[in-house]
Amino acid sequence: MTTHSARKFIQLESEFLMHRGGTLPRVDLAYETWGALNSRRDNAVLLFTGLSPSAHAASSGEDTSPGWWEEMLGPGRPIDTRRYFVVCVNSLGSCYGSTGPASVDPRTGEAYRLEFPVLSIEDIAGAGFEVIKALGIERLHTVVGASMGGMTALAFCTLFPHAARGLVTISSAARAEPFAIALRSLQREIIRSDPEWHDGNYDAGKPPVRGMRLARKLGMITYRSGEEWLGRFGRERVSAEHAPGDLFGIDFEIESYLESHANKFVGQFDPNCYLYLSRAMDLFDVGEHSGCVATELGKSTVERAMVIGAETDFLFPLHQQEELVECLHHPDREVEFVVLPSLQGHDSFLVDMDRFRPPISRFFDQD
């Protein structure tokens, strides 16, 4: 097990007002940092995560275990921590140190569970803003995020128009479209259908494991691509013989792959937190306030933006990246659009490092 010894915390001084109503009387936020803030305080990079990762994006002296974006972040890496001060925040609503539905409500002494107020991407962005404020940063060099983290970075730029000079979104979207909503809604219903869920009141020792496993399998199917799996697994069968009579057991390699990924995930993530974060993505529409994505993104003073997408990503498809590029267009802003022919679908940014390193390096080497 990781010791999480690199994890730092802040506790907000006042209650936190949620974007869609309700308050949190006490908010703890977990984060990690790499590198050092310079004297001008202008070299800070804020990294928002996807739905499930913790703030442990990369190893450090304090925690040598590899992080979820290990190859992208560190000395001599694309986001070079000899030059940049990088902050990664565990999302509000998550379960890796930041306050979320699994945290104890100080008003009741019990875990929030479904009493947690509706979570919005804007709340996660606001919590990230509190962290950089506490660190004495007025304006970020860049805010970066992939997937849900990209949505959060977009919300951050509209809510705090002066808080970032640069923006990098990866495999993200200005708003959730019905195809992705359908998939996430089904994942949530699968979890809620597990009798062990008990309307959110599961035993800590007996969570809805089956529902979480099935939801994770559906997640994996949407995070990768058919092209990748065709080349990688084809119609290969697992070598082990079937148990006799196990008509519907694991037979194909692809089934075994999903099984092992799902088993790894279960027990690592709190089901209620998963439900809240998943729903927050559906609710997200950066253009909600004025009805126009471009108007909202036009409020931001971001000077340089990069939008990266993967051709095989069908969860956050290329037309959503194109929409972002169009809506980020502004006379005072340089916008670069990078389309990568990665095979690994939505997850490409986590695995196809050879293709993702060059554009990220280019962004952070320049300027």
Added chain:
Amino acid sequence: MTTHSARKFIQLESEFLMHRGGTLPRVDLAYETWGALNSRRDNAVLLFTGLSPSAHAASSGEDTSPGWWEEMLGPGRPIDTRRYFVVCVNSLGSCYGSTGPASVDPRTGEAYRLEFPVLSIEDIAGAGFEVIKALGIERLHTVVGASMGGMTALAFCTLFPHAARGLVTISSAARAEPFAIALRSLQREIIRSDPEWHDGNYDAGKPPVRGMRLARKLGMITYRSGEEWLGRFGRERVSAEHAPGDLFGIDFEIESYLESHANKFVGQFDPNCYLYLSRAMDLFDVGEHSGCVATELGKSTVERAMVIGAETDFLFPLHQQEELVECLHHPDREVEFVVLPSLQGHDSFLVDMDRFRPPISRFFDQD
């Protein structure tokens, strides 16, 4: 309720040997017919269905309720029943009159359930062959199938190389690829995870409704397309107010759409039959015998073939249609490839009639 008064039956005279082992001592096959067999017996069209439809492809004098391919089949329609004698067979393993896991095993007097032998697409093709043999047809004008029905038509042409002069496959595949296997495997696991499934021994009055609903929702997500839903639903919300506190209830139109489709399906289809048919699709590989799809399809004496695919179909994607076209290539065979820009994904052949009518008409008008 439909009266099924157009449904006819044959009962096979001897036991049925299953493709992957095991036997069925008694097989009943349900089918419907439209039009009349001509004196030369060369105007017969055999139609295989997708996973869930019955043999009721179209209305007739005996059953005036609309069938699942109503607009394609009938007097003056693309498959013109004034000219053709059309036979549609309920798949072996299904639950609309043909023998399947929900049927009674005459050896035990109990329903087969999971004692039913492994079902293969080849078995469904073989059962279809028995029906046309019983009707006195030696060689079909054309065998037609979409989705699983297309797989069945391909198996039919390789198992009975002289039994068809024409072949039309729609949104089908020569073999299951890992992406589709993953999705179907997950659907099966969702059903099997419903506590009411009871390892296949559910009460007739208390089937695994929740599992079937969730599996059907996943099916619907894979049968349509994100493009269609974006135009049709966007981010529209349902008009009804949420029940207070129902954080994860239906909010978006797309969620309501899936809910109503899933509710319609449940109760109509036997869960064990669904599992067997779904698995049969995964196991299907027309090239299994020799290791080569082209070699197997080369055995068929089909003279005219049409392969139709929809651009937005990601369950049976265009590269699988292209593979079929390449592997059907033969000096003595005319092969037409039709790619349709339909928005409705895999289901396009059921709904985008304006695009599907012309090629089907062309195929059946010629010759």
